Amino acid sequence: MLSVLRDRRFAALFASQVASLLGTGILTVAIALLAARIAGDDAGLVLSIALTIRIATYVVVSPIATALLAGRSSRAVLVGADAARIVIALSLVLVTEAWQLYLAILLLQSASAVFTPTFQAAIPEVLPDEADYTAAQSLSRLAYDLESLVSPLLAAALVLVLPPAWLFAITALGFAASLAAVLLSRLELRTTVTGEPFVARLARGVRLIGTIESTRFLALLDAVVAAVYATVLVNTVVIALRFEGGADEVVAPLAVALALFGLGSIVLALVLPAMLRRVSDRAVMTAGAVAVIVALGLVAAVEAGPGLDLVALGVLWFALGAASSAVSTPSARLIRRDVAPGDRPAVFAARFSTSHAWYAVAYPLAGVGGALWGVAAATGVLAALALAVLVGAAAGARRASTPVHG
Structure with missing residues (x-):
């Protein structure tokens, strides 16, 4: 499975995915602390609404984005999505009301709903061999599983040594690393219009x-x-x-x-x-x-x-x-x-x-x-x-x- 990382373009894309996942995982903890600050005893209610918006936005926006962005440069789409996520993550420092948090999550997850299907569509183009593509899919799935294991531990360590607001900067740094990895991939593909x-x-x-x-x-x-x-x-x-x-x-x-x-x-x-x-x-x-x-x-x-x-x-x-x-x-x-x-x-x-x-x-x-x-x-x-x-x-x-x- 790890042999597919010998392909330079896929290795860079995989690094982008890992950085993006870690940024998202840390963001979840940052949002929890933000909900406690702006909502007090109602933090659970505010947090659950924010997380539900995150899920619903992905489900609704992802197929729409896939259709609208068909035929465009994969690298431009991925870079644009990461740039948007960096700006929105940093803007969360300024949130003081629940509705502002909901709007920020809606915008942030919309960018993620653009990033993820574009990333997934690029993999079979980068790795046309079926065995390599299957291995890449398994490695990508493993990254999701590992993120769910590592992010809580990493976020816990960060909040003990950094002010909570800095978690948004760490999140933005994860998305910036994702953007840099996309650029290093030198991806020149266009999102799929057929198939x-x-x-x-x-x-x-x-x-x-x-x-x-x-x-x-x-x-x-x-x-x-x-x-x-x-x-x-x-x-x-x-x-x-x-x-x-x-x-x-x-x-x-x-x-x-x-x-x-x-x-x-x-x-x-x-x-x-x-x-x-x-x-x-x-x-x-x-x-x-x-x-x-x-x-x-x-x-x-x-x-x-x-x-x-x-x-x-x-x-x-x-x-x-x-x-x-x-x-x-x-x-x-x-x-x-x-x-x-x-x-x-x-x-x-x-x-x-x-x-x-x-x-x-x-x-x-x-x-x-x-x-x-x-x-x-x-x-x-x-x-x-x-x-x-x-x-x-x-x-x-x-x-x-x-x-x-x-």
Whole structure:
């Protein structure tokens, strides 16, 4: 898989993707701290709306941008998107009202919705060999998975040594590194104007996901991961506000919680290769989903009673990080094993969209539900959602494995 990095143009594009992902991951934590500053006790509600806008904007704008930008210079599109993201990220320092945050997220994610499909469309042109392209897709997917593991830990370290406002500068620096990598790629391609349209490819990928039992299993378990990230990204700041009693003092407990969540993810990811030599991918993912449900249930139960203290928060967030890593990390292996090489790009694209749909459900449940019913009830609903999809995935697997006699 790493052999494709010998291609200078793809290596530069991959570096651009990694820098962009890290910038986006750090931005999420910066937005959480900003929500605490401008909204106080309503930070969870404001943050969940901002994250939902981010998801919805990507889903809506991405296919429109793909069609409108067809035939234009890929390098110009990528550079323009990164330049816009740099300006918007820096402008977030000036935000003082929730509506300003929502507008900035809308604009920022619109630029990301331009960047991502253009990047994805450039890969098969840079790597026309099918084996190389498939390896590049797997490496790109691995970058998304690693970002979800590393970003919380990196952001936690940064907020402990830098003023929170500086996180926006670090985010802009990530997008600037992405822009520089695009320029170094010397990409001279134009975005695709022929071939399978984005919407058709997405529809084909969704049909493939529904047809193959293992990919249906993955698509359902994406809801479990969404429940974890909605709880961690939206309600950590709400819980942390209670410890110190003010937005100015929320940094330390938030950093500790996010660091332990990221550490749990990384520890599990490091032991997974040895584990997967003895246990099947599906068994590890199922065990991780069960652990998520138990951990979310404990969060709900403790919050309904005395409330989480910093020690309990750290322990449960470490467990959630490890459990979510067990669910998400093996998923690309299942796709590579069970999906034909020619169909993998469509399946990866479709799963990216279907997983976003789960986040569009989970973020409002965590934030709006937390504001209306409290963190305990909102987390309990997310635990119930995770349990329902796990039961559905297990039932589907049993039906698929049961021989039909006639």
